[in-house]
Amino acid sequence: MPVQLRSVCLYLSAVFSLLLFGLPLHAAPDSQHGIAMHGDLKYPPDFSHFDYVNPDAPKGGHFKESSIGTFDSLNPFIVKGTAAAGTGLLYDSLMARALDEPFSQYGLLAQQLRVAVDRSWIEFDLHPDARFSDGHSVSADDVVFTFDILREKGSPFFKSYYAGIQSVTALSPQTVRFEFGDSTNRELSLIIGEVPILPQHFWAERDFETPSLEPPLGSGPYLIKKIDPGRTIVYTRNPNYWGRDLPVNRGRHNFDQRQYDYYRDSTVALEAFKAGEYDFRSEHASKAWATGYTGAPFADGRIIKEEIAHENPRGMQGFIMNTRRSMFSQPEVRKALALAFDFEWTNSNLFYGAYTRSHSYFSNSEMAADELPTPAELEILEAVRDQVPPEVFTQVYRAPTTDGSGRNRAQLREALGLLKQAGWQLESGKLVDGNGSPFTFEILLVQKEFERVVSPFIRNLERLGISASIRIVDVSQYINRLRQFDFDMVVYGFGQSSSPGNEQRDYWHSSSADMPGSRNLIGIKNPAVDYLVEQLIAAPDREQLVLRARALDRVLQWNHYVIPHYHISAYRIAYWNRFAHPEVSPAYDLGLDTWWTKP
Incomplete structure (x- = not known):
């Protein structure tokens, strides 16, 4: 038998044997605790916390911020209405992003994942303890529902952003699989990990497309405590938050309450900050930073003024035609x-x-x-x-x-x-x-x-x-x-x-x-x-x-x-001297959720 023909026959025989015994031609991907856009993950499977947190940060306190304008909705996922600040505190996503890596994620609602070598699909195994704040388990059906409703009834952004998702399938109550039409998009495996997961049972009898001030249901670290429409929204830390002990959450979400007070004008907001009406301010106006942050509270150390360098790309701001x-x-x-x-x-x-x-x-x-x-x-x-x-x-x-x-x-x-x-x-x-x-x-x-x-x-x-x-x-x-x-x-x-x-x-x-x-x-x-x-x-x-x-x-x-x-390549911040933050700041974010109230 010619050498080439013999090789073909041996190959076909091997394939036949694999099929006969039900073995895969290629080994299935191993389960993993995280995923990186390019290169290796920084944190190993047994990591206990991110490097930029204080794992022993005390819990407690009330942290107030400001927002400009008004709000008339608690649904940030639709075109209609103006959503209140801080609604992201209500939700967990499948994965949590590490703020000291360019683009890496680790398990949050998802305990582990498997991804194809060519990233043409990804599977997530949900954490068995994952719960919405009403006690319902977070299931694969909730993940499927989330992506379906966002693409069908959410802001047009979602339809465009997730256009590469070919299908989302619940393989079991705890496992969900995403198939991608284009395996060359390496990022798609990661961006779906950042999506807030919505409860199907909550939205079953509600109109997703209509703005509402009814507190929505999520699985995140905070609940809505108080709403004064257009003026104030207060979030309270959920004492029964299912994910509080996860490695990605240790040292985070330390305030018992987080509050956003609304102001019509940033000049008025700055004066309110100096008068002690709220606690933290990130300044974007250079004139205000140079001339407005003065007076007794700054001189005697009651307010701390600080610039924290970062490595974030700054993108493009300009006059847009x-x-x-x-x-x-x-x-x-x-x-x-x-x-x-x-x-x-x-x-x-x-x-x-x-x-x-x-x-x-x-x-x-x-x-x-x-x-x-x-x-x-x-x-x-x-x-x-x-x-x-x-x-x-x-x-x-x-x-x-x-x-x-x-x-x-x-x-x-x-x-x-x-x-x-x-x-x-x-x-x-x-x-x-x-x-x-x-x-x-x-x-x-x-x-x-x-x-x-x-x-x-x-x-x-x-x-x-x-x-x-x-x-x-x-x-x-x-x-x-x-x-x-x-x-x-x-x-x-x-x-x-x-x-x-x-x-x-x-x-x-x-x-x-x-x-x-x-x-x-x-x-x-x-x-x-x-x-x-x-x-x-x-x-x-x-x-x-x-x-x-x-x-x-x-x-x-x-x-x-x-x-x-x-x-500018630094955060310009000021805050009342009742708060502290870790000595190490994350390279790609301010990391405000790692701060805490001083005892």
């Missing part, structure tokens, strides 16, 4: 408007030099495209060469800069030249199109404090013959208008994680551009962007993830979709 509006449809126009924003003057005169200019959609990370593309990255970009601006291949993008004097005439002359290329002309000091229609638009704001940033920008636009106005609306109206893409320009931020993935579809993909409630506020419909988003999601390892993120970054940058703002 709605390209569904005709005046913003041309990249030359968008580039011209960016030249009218004088960051250097703004940073020096309004922000006390506190900020760094953002140039990248992945600022403060290795994924930022801040050098010329490498050969490996060029290989990725080659597929879209004919669909992207040529600068993608030859230049490093930098947002426009000035000398900070406030006299940015050179930038405005360049801007006017770009506007003329796009068909706009100055007539009697007004910029008009070929039909004589003036260039006018509205900047929609929800924070009055941003007026001081927007006003100098508007004055520069006036020098170009452009008439821009400010409209400030309340939180509910602002949310609704963004959901319906009913705006010309807004100040908005696209946050990024250390492991970007499915959320990029919601940010930039054509499929989300016309989906009300999506975060594609810009209205991007660009086949090159679509291709690179899918490439990023399908990245097989960390190296490719970084390269593909940089490629996507370049294409977004050179299409001039936003007017970049600025960022």
Whole structure:
């Protein structure tokens, strides 16, 4: 018998033997206690707690925070209504994220998991002790129900974010299996582990799509104690919380009560904080940080002011132009408007030099495209060469800069030249199109404090013959208008994680551009962007993830979709000296749930 034929016969014989005795051709994956996006897990199966917690932190105390605006709902999963702050405290997810790893998870509702080598499916075995706060066991049917109702009746974001899930099946009362249509999406196995699991029996006789102030049922560490609609919500720690002794929870959820008080204005909120009306404040306004945190409580140590560095990518904040509006449809126009924003003057005169200019959609990370593309990255970009601006291949993008004097005439002359290329002309000091229609638009704001940033920008636009106005609306109206893409320009931020993935579809993909409630506020419909988003999601390892993120970054940058703002790489916080936090802070989060009240 020829050697090749003999080999084939031996192979077929082996396969037949395996089938005859019911043995698998490939060994089933082993059960594991956690899962990492790329690389190995930091914590072993027998770990007792995360490194960034105090495992012996005392329990007790009442912790008050603030929120701006109002609320009329306790359901954060739907489009309608404005959900109250802190509702995540009510729910557990299948897995808990480690805040000192780029993207790793460990068992919470799920005691263990099994995942295919190619990540085409994943199975979770639920913890036998997992309970909702009414005592009902958390079952595989609840997991199936959660993903079904979120995709069918939840915010459009969920349908897009979980589009790769082909099926969710309860294999037994305690085991659930997810099948994925696309095995190249490594992140999908992890993002489903972060979803709050909802009780099927609770929602069976309730309308999921209607906003309500009825306290919902969850399996998390807190319950709702008190609601003053639109003003205050108080959560109390559940003394019967099933998961309090799990390794992922040790040293966490230390406050007996957590409270959110609502204020209409952040200036009023700051004064209320200094008067002792609430306990903790995270400051985002540099002027307030430089000038507002003064007085006796700071001088005598009753309030602690602190900056805590982190390693989080800062993403992109900026003036977001709605390209569904005709005046913003041309990249030359968008580039011209960016030249009218004088960051250097703004940073020096309004922000006390506190900020760094953002140039990248992945600022403060290795994924930022801040050098010329490498050969490996060029290989990725080659597929879209004919669909992207040529600068993608030859230049490093930098947002426009000035000398900070406030006299940015050179930038405005360049801007006017770009506007003329796009068909706009100055007539009697007004910029008009070929039909004589003036260039006018509205900047929609929800924070009055941003007026001081927007006003100098508007004055520069006036020098170009452009008439821009400010409209400030309340939180509910602002949310609704963004959901319906009913705006010309807004100040908005696209946050990024250390492991970007499915959320990029919601940010930039054509499929989300016309989906009300999506975060594609810009209205991007660009086949090159679509291709690179899918490439990023399908990245097989960390190296490719970084390269593909940089490629996507370049294409977004050179299409001039936003007017970049600025960022800072530290948390600016202040708190009354009744609280303490661990000496080691997590690299990728503030870790507020690891804090405790001093005895």
